[in-house]
Amino acid sequence: MRIDSLCENLVEFDAVDDCPSAMALAENLSPNGNIAIIGGGSNILFSDQYQGVLVHPAILGWDVRLRENGSAEVVIGAGVDLDSIVANLSYSGFWGMENLSGIPGTVGGAAVQNAGAYGVEFGDLVKSVKVWNCIEKKFDQLDREELNYGYRFSTFKLPENYGKYVVLEVAIEVSKRYNPQLSYGPLKKFSESNNLTPVEIRDKIIQIRDSKLPKVDEVGSAGSYFKNPVLSKNDWGEFCNMVIGKGISIESVPHFLTPDNSIKVPAAWLIEKCGWKGKKLGNAGVWHNQPLILVNANGKATSCDIKMLENAIVSDVKEQFGIELKPEVICF
Numbered sequence: 001m002r003i004d005s006l007c008e009n010l011v012e013f014d015a016v017d018d019c020p021s022a023m024a025l026a027e028n029l030s031p032n033g034n035i036a037i038i039g040g041g042s043n044i045l046f047s048d049q050y051q052g053v054l055v056h057p058a059i060l061g062w063d064v065r066l067r068e069n070g071s072a073e074v075v076i077g078a079g080v081d082l083d084s085i086v087a088n089l090s091y092s093g094f095w096g097m098e099n100l101s102g103i104p105g106t107v108g109g110a111a112v113q114n115a116g117a118y119g120v121e122f123g124d125l126v127k128s129v130k131v132w133n134c135i136e137k138k139f140d141q142l143d144r145e146e147l148n149y150g151y152r153f154s155t156f157k158l159p160e161n162y163g164k165y166v167v168l169e170v171a172i173e174v175s176k177r178y179n180p181q182l183s184y185g186p187l188k189k190f191s192e193s194n195n196l197t198p199v200e201i202r203d204k205i206i207q208i209r210d211s212k213l214p215k216v217d218e219v220g221s222a223g224s225y226f227k228n229p230v231l232s233k234n235d236w237g238e239f240c241n242m243v244i245g246k247g248i249s250i251e252s253v254p255h256f257l258t259p260d261n262s263i264k265v266p267a268a269w270l271i272e273k274c275g276w277k278g279k280k281l282g283n284a285g286v287w288h289n290q291p292l293i294l295v296n297a298n299g300k301a302t303s304c305d306i307k308m309l310e311n312a313i314v315s316d317v318k319e320q321f322g323i324e325l326k327p328e329v330i331c332f
């Protein structure tokens with residue numbers, strides 16, 4: 001968000017074995033128990049002063065374990081920049097990560113948030129995650145079945161798991177077997193081709209991102225600020241009544257069926273229909289090319305400016321369409 005913020009203490013460690021002592025230090029420094037684990041911080045809106053200790057696992061490096069069938073297990077440190085490993089594996093000819101090109105943040109953050117874009121979610125690739133269990137004070141491994149990956153969701157996001165785990169390493173599977181994921185609209189036109197490379201898809205994804213999203217080093221944002229709402233059949237019915245009541249035809253409403261037969265409606269469409277696209281409120285703004293993205297419009301926004309804009313949008317969308325948008329961004 002490019003918003004200045006201070007924390008009382010920051011604890012950083014760069015080796016898996018140093019996690020227990022780093023966490024013990026964090027606990028000593030924070031008698032009130034306010035400890036937050038952060039990766040790149042790119043999906044977080046910090047208040048101006050965080051009253052607690054931040055812990056940053058800065059474990060770098062990765063280990064590629066090739067198998068005979070052309071696939072590979074890659075064990076990646078939680079502190080690795082996500083796009084670095086995406087680039088590295090794509091240039092090495094491995095399929096799997098290329099659609100995730102250009103996403104800011106770390107591998108640890110992606111494993112918690114289940115970062116996703118252009119038809120692929122990070123969780124699709126994850127085999128297991130090595131963690132420190134802060135309650136039982138022991139190292140543990142969570143396998144794919146225990147991680148419960150869903151849309152912007154994982155086991156780590158369950159309320160009972162807040163503060164329980166520190167993600168240390170993530171094992172993913174990629175493969176040299178030809179496997180482009182071309183379900184996202186602008187990628188569909190490549191499906192005729194049978195000699196694409198992961199790097200070609202990566203380049204295309206970066207081109208799409210550049211055309212829609214603000215450049216992270218120029219305009220502060222946290223990417224999508226809200227999650228796309230997923231409606232049950234009932235809620236969809238009520239939503240349709242409100243849409244028709246506004247004189248909008250249902251055929252014109254973009255929507256996507258999820259694997260469990262719920263209906264995902266783009267928050268960007270709802271925000272645009274409420275008139276917020278490209279608008280500003282104080283120092284915060286709604287991105288002109290993608291209204292799901294709230295930005296630090298003039299570089300002077302505080303977390304309060306962003307929160308005010310969030311609240312105004314949430315209440316407008318609720319009033320106009322009966323849907324309560326939920327932030328994807330985490331607020332500290």
Ligand code: EPU
Pocket residue numbers: 116117118119184212222223224225226227228254266267268269270272277289290291292328
């Ligand atoms: N739309 C509008 N107006 C706009 C832009 C989009 O009405 O100005 C509607 C269109 O109907 C469009 C639909 O919204 O088809 C979806 O837009 P887009 O493809 O840009 O994706 P999104 O659903 O808004 C999600 C992710 C993005 C990811 C893209 C591409 C979430 C919360 N966001 O956005 O992830 O890059 O899909 O897969 O699911 C992020 O999480 O930070 C992020 C950027």
